[in-house]
Amino acid sequence: MIETKGLTKRFGDIVAVDHIDATIRDGSVFGLIGTNGAGKSTFLRMLCGVLKPDEGTVAIDGKEVYEDVEVKSRFFYISDDQYFFSNATPEEMMKFYRKVYPKFDINRFHHLMKSFELDERRKINTFSKGMKKQVSVICGVCAGTDYLFCDETFDGLDPVMRQTVKSIFVGDMEERNMTPIIASHNLRELEDICDHVGLLHKGGILLSRELEDMKLNIHKIQCVLLPGTEPEDMKELDIMKIERRGSLCTLTVRGSREDIETVVGGYQPVFAEIIPLSLEEIFISETEVVGYDIKKLVL
Numbered sequence: 001m002i003e004t005k006g007l008t009k010r011f012g013d014i015v016a017v018d019h020i021d022a023t024i025r026d027g028s029v030f031g032l033i034g035t036n037g038a039g040k041s042t043f044l045r046m047l048c049g050v051l052k053p054d055e056g057t058v059a060i061d062g063k064e065v066y067e068d069v070e071v072k073s074r075f076f077y078i079s080d081d082q083y084f085f086s087n088a089t090p091e092e093m094m095k096f097y098r099k100v101y102p103k104f105d106i107n108r109f110h111h112l113m114k115s116f117e118l119d120e121r122r123k124i125n126t127f128s129k130g131m132k133k134q135v136s137v138i139c140g141v142c143a144g145t146d147y148l149f150c151d152e153t154f155d156g157l158d159p160v161m162r163q164t165v166k167s168i169f170v171g172d173m174e175e176r177n178m179t180p181i182i183a184s185h186n187l188r189e190l191e192d193i194c195d196h197v198g199l200l201h202k203g204g205i206l207l208s209r210e211l212e213d214m215k216l217n218i219h220k221i222q223c224v225l226l227p228g229t230e231p232e233d234m235k236e237l238d239i240m241k242i243e244r245r246g247s248l249c250t251l252t253v254r255g256s257r258e259d260i261e262t263v264v265g266g267y268q269p270v271f272a273e274i275i276p277l278s279l280e281e282i283f284i285s286e287t288e289v290v291g292y293d294i295k296k297l298v299l
Contacts, residue, residue, distance in 0.1 A: 006056035016042040018203035031190040032183040034200030040183040048077040075147035076140040082132040091120040103144030129156040150182040187280040221251045223272040
């Protein structure tokens with residue numbers, strides 16, 4: 001289990017990560033989402049000991065990560081900006097990682113490189129962005145670590161390759177209880193793989209909970225109310241947002257489906273329907289509550 005307490009990182013006057021308390025449990029897929037500059041990459045770099053926190057701690061099973069070689073051998077970090085040794089080939093990187101990670105699976109590495117149709121002896125600096133990302137993913141899963149930190153890992157991969165990588169992650173989770181921690185702007189990519197989601201905004205976590213619980217707690221309602229009745233009249237509802245198109249009202253409401261249906265039904269609407277929200281819609285709703293309104297950015 002990974003646990004952070006009061007985790008903080010500053011760059012001059014900029015507070016990139018602001019006193020984050022988070023718990024990442026083993027065997028789940030933890031999705032880290034957030035606005036631009038929310039601190040996702042900085043948070044990941046502190047989790048894997050690349051950056052030293054200014055305040056707070058990062059620990060895996062109670063052992064602090066920073067400068068602990070034994071703890072660092074338990075995870076592999078795939079950065080957003082791919083880094084390989086100058087003029088190195090995938091084969092040469094594999095030999096390097098073998099020395100760092102005792103459980104590195106050489107046979108699997110050769111198998112995946114062949115399956116992905118990547119030349120092990122070709123210089124990586126001649127690869128495309130997507131091919132470089134594939135090499136990183138292959139090295140990451142072959143390292144045999146308990147945790148895999150992924151910063152925009154699906155960025156640059158074509159749709160088929162994205163699904164392939166997700167399938168590999170799921171297989172490793174089932175076979176050896178690997179725990180991926182994935183930071184991404186692409187919320188739709190995370191929705192079908194993540195169990196738990198942490199939502200970052202301005203360096204802090206707005207919420208951190210199971211994805212299914214999150215979906216069960218926020219709902220969108222489309223309704224046509226009786227003449228003389230306004231959405232604001234439904235004081236029993238925790239309404240986050242109201243949109244109107246003629247007589248049709250669309251409400252984003254916090255609460256259980258059953259309670260919402262009971263309240264709305266009590267007002268005898270002409271029409272009412274509850275629509276499931278996507279992770280992207282939940283993200284927008286939660287960030288608008290704290291003032292990050294997309295309308296303000298485009299007007």
